[in-house]
Amino acid sequence: MEEVDKIIIVSLRTIGCDIEDEIASLKEFSTELIVSSAVQCIKTILKQDVDLPNTLPGGMSARFRMGTGLANYIQELGYKGEIGYQTFLYSNESEIRKVFMFLVDRLPKDTVETTEEPMGSSALLQRAIASTVLRQMNSPWISPNLKKDSITWRGKPPMWQREGSCAMCNYHASKMKFPSGTGDLTKKVPKELKSYYCECLPYITNQTRNHKDTAPSILEEIASEISAQLEWENEWNSQGLASRLSEQEYKAKKRQRIQKRLAETLRQDFKRSQEASSSRSAQDLQQVLDKMGSRTSAGKTKGSRFTHTEQLVFAKDEVVSQIGTEAEKPHTEEELQKKREEEVLGLKEELESLSSKLDQLDLEVKKYSAGVKQMEEEITTQTRQNVEKEENYKVKKRTLDLLPDAENNIAKLQGIVDSSAQKLVTLANQWEKHRVPLIEQYRELKELNSKKESEAEKKLEEIKVFRQKMKEVADDARSKEEMLKHLNAEYNSMNKDEKRSGYTKRMMEIMSSIKKQRAGIDKVLTDTKSIQKEINSLSGKLDRTFTVTDELIFRDAKRDESVKKAYRYLAALHESCEQLVQTVADTGVIMREIRELEDQIENESKNKVLSNLEKITSDYQQMKKENQSMVEKIKHKS
Amino acid sequence: MELPQSMQDALTLAGESIHIPDAQFPSFVEVAFRGVINSNERNAIENLKEFTSKDPAAVKEAYAGLVAMVIEAAKQDTDIESLSSLLEDCKFPPERIKEVSETYQKNKPALQILLGSVGRTPAHIVDVDWRLDYYVKNNHMEKVNEAVYLITLKTELPSQKELQEVQFSCSQEQLQDLVGKLKDACKCLERISQG
Numbered sequence: 001m002e003e004v005d006k007i008i009i010v011s012l013r014t015i016g017c018d019i020e021d022e023i024a025s026l027k028e029f030s031t032e033l034i035v036s037s038a039v040q041c042i043k044t045i046l047k048q049d050v051d052l053p054n055t056l057p058g059g060m061s062a063r064f065r066m067g068t069g070l071a072n073y074i075q076e077l078g079y080k081g082e083i084g085y086q087t088f089l090y091s092n093e094s095e096i097r098k099v100f101m102f103l104v105d106r107l108p109k110d111t112v113e114t115t116e117e118p119m120g121s122s123a124l125l126q127r128a129i130a131s132t133v134l135r136q137m138n139s140p141w142i143s144p145n146l147k148k149d150s151i152t153w154r155g156k157p158p159m160w161q162r163e164g165s166c167a168m169c170n171y172h173a174s175k176m177k178f179p180s181g182t183g184d185l186t187k188k189v190p191k192e193l194k195s196y197y198c199e200c201l202p203y204i205t206n207q208t209r210n211h212k213d214t215a216p217s218i219l220e221e222i223a224s225e226i227s228a229q230l231e232w233e234n235e236w237n238s239q240g241l242a243s244r245l246s247e248q249e250y251k252a253k254k255r256q257r258i259q260k261r262l263a264e265t266l267r268q269d270f271k272r273s274q275e276a277s278s279s280r281s282a283q284d285l286q287q288v289l290d291k292m293g294s295r296t297s298a299g300k301t302k303g304s305r306f307t308h309t310e311q312l313v314f315a316k317d318e319v320v321s322q323i324g325t326e327a328e329k330p331h332t333e334e335e336l337q338k339k340r341e342e343e344v345l346g347l348k349e350e351l352e353s354l355s356s357k358l359d360q361l362d363l364e365v366k367k368y369s370a371g372v373k374q375m376e377e378e379i380t381t382q383t384r385q386n387v388e389k390e391e392n393y394k395v396k397k398r399t400l401d402l403l404p405d406a407e408n409n410i411a412k413l414q415g416i417v418d419s420s421a422q423k424l425v426t427l428a429n430q431w432e433k434h435r436v437p438l439i440e441q442y443r444e445l446k447e448l449n450s451k452k453e454s455e456a457e458k459k460l461e462e463i464k465v466f467r468q469k470m471k472e473v474a475d476d477a478r479s480k481e482e483m484l485k486h487l488n489a490e491y492n493s494m495n496k497d498e499k500r501s502g503y504t505k506r507m508m509e510i511m512s513s514i515k516k517q518r519a520g521i522d523k524v525l526t527d528t529k530s531i532q533k534e535i536n537s538l539s540g541k542l543d544r545t546f547t548v549t550d551e552l553i554f555r556d557a558k559r560d561e562s563v564k565k566a567y568r569y570l571a572a573l574h575e576s577c578e579q580l581v582q583t584v585a586d587t588g589v590i591m592r593e594i595r596e597l598e599d600q601i602e603n604e605s606k607n608k609v610l611s612n613l614e615k616i617t618s619d620y621q622q623m624k625k626e627n628q629s630m631v632e633k634i635k636h637k638s
Numbered sequence: 639m640e641l642p643q644s645m646q647d648a649l650t651l652a653g654e655s656i657h658i659p660d661a662q663f664p665s666f667v668e669v670a671f672r673g674v675i676n677s678n679e680r681n682a683i684e685n686l687k688e689f690t691s692k693d694p695a696a697v698k699e700a701y702a703g704l705v706a707m708v709i710e711a712a713k714q715d716t717d718i719e720s721l722s723s724l725l726e727d728c729k730f731p732p733e734r735i736k737e738v739s740e741t742y743q744k745n746k747p748a749l750q751i752l753l754g755s756v757g758r759t760p761a762h763i764v765d766v767d768w769r770l771d772y773y774v775k776n777n778h779m780e781k782v783n784e785a786v787y788l789i790t791l792k793t794e795l796p797s798q799k800e801l802q803e804v805q806f807s808c809s810q811e812q813l814q815d816l817v818g819k820l821k822d823a824c825k826c827l828e829r830i831s832q833g
Contacts, residue, residue: 130831130832131831133830134831134832144765144801149755150764151751160747162754162755163762163764164762165761165762165794165795166796166798166799167755168755168756168758168759168796169755169756169796169797170757170796171758178648178703180644180647181647182693182696182699183647183650183651183657183696184647194695197694198693198695199694203673203701203702204698204702204705205674205683205701205705206680206681206684211677215674215709215752215753215756218706218710219713221706222642222645222706225643225645226641229642229643
């Protein structure tokens, strides 16, 4: 009971009831305190203006009205028990306890709800937005002349809000340059670059034309670098590792690929445009392509048509020496232009003729080289044939020489043939012997090689798996840190008045004691049952023995006098024993009734009926007096 | 908060005392912040005489790194712990971290105002003038007797010092309609503010 009282008093104090520190249980609550704390509870629960005064008014009728008002409110809130003005004015400890438990039950839900809201980031963002919007909506209007750049500062820690758009500017980013690698002692910065950094490069806040563009430019720079970094990481992780090249080789390969594609598309477009219209600009484009193909890096190929023709002039000077170079300087610009165009036309015609001649000569050169090749082939075939014929001739000559001594020579030749056949056989065996281990070696080496390859692949896969794990672990660590931050903030914001551990300990103790009590009750029940069974069996036995003895003795009683006496004694004994048993049972029943009556007496005594009755009669007298005084006042007035 | 690798290297330079000595670090930080916020102080770093003896390229790089970190931190509304952890990653000694955090905290509203003023908005209404005319009669009718409101809305346009005006006239019902719509908009905002 004390814990319940303590909890009630603590929660009443938290909502703002003024309860002195010495009061520790509901018994010590005075009527005033009860009424004021009940009103405070109702105000906190309903959160609207409840038209009840905070303290008990002096007049009796006012008190009566307030009591009924309070009772009505509490019934509206859903209190199921009986309640009326008497619960507050003439209080009873257990009823008051029930009422306050009901009220306090209603309370904490409202106050706990606000602290248990989810601390997810979207909820936090919503709350921040709501509070900012509320603050801005509640701020009064200020004339635009009084605001600097349309920003106003309000509030105790001054917060700013933007109330107009005269200071806004567009997002315009320009390229920023800052030195890189000056702190890295392993990489060498070229001298010219270093002197540019030291002397010419302006500081980064001074690089844009308009100071307003500094922040956007820096943001753009950061964003583009971060996205490039992420892109490269993704590409390296997916394709770069699989290609098993080092970073530089991979990058070089990629660069070559891209340049090839560029050249390809340009060439195709050029061909297409050439088919569409063969104009002078197409020829310039051809020059552009040639220059791109001949140089390693795409240098400045954009030149005006004039510079191209200039270069043409200087290139063809040695070949054609009669290009019409007019000595006289033309006077007006138009004449210059015409002269230039005529020159260009003439040069173009020359170029065409020369290129056609070149083509012809090329064709002839090709023909001749083809003819040369043919001749060479014929020569090789002829020499081969010659060699064969020579051998044939040698063999034939030998046989001719050996013909005269034919038989001997045949025998000798036969012997030579046999010996050489045998040699062949032995050589073949030796070769086999050599071949087998060599083949074995070859197979072993092949296996080793393939194993190494598969190991390399396995290692690559492991690397990928490790990287994945690293990412996951990093993500985990980040999310756990965020959770830690959240939980710390929550823990700091929670109030630490109610000692949770004490309550939980008490609850566990109460539960264990309840379990023990239940075990005790079960034991008592089983004992009672067994005793009842015993009683039943014993009374049954008694009846049976009595009927048996009764019969026995009755049979003999008709004959014998002493047996009759014994029978009479037996009957008397049985009756008195029965009476004894009956009285014992009655005593038990009466004891139970006594206990119940005692309980009822205790309950009734708690109601303090006498004192309440006295209070009621005195209040009734007071009300009567007040009524009389009011009636007299009315009479006086009228 | 993530900075690209080149800027993190630049920021590490700012933390080394070889390039920026301890005694000049506070003024370096101060000048970096002011250079971003005030347009007439954008080159104030050049006037710091103490740096001319050191390696100017490294000083420029360190300045660039610090400025980039400042702007990115203000953009992402980082709190002091994340900022200190980033600076620790860049091997800043603890006193320098404290120095940077304090200056950041002081200048954070100004930085955020600066970043917030980048953007495009339509015209913003800041003031209103009204005038009530009485339409007495015209050549077709003897008496008309209606009220006509002449409303002038004063608006601010981005990067223009003068206020522009939007003028229109309306009858009483139209004005009530307009005021009703404005009240609806207010209620919408109140609903948002209650979460």
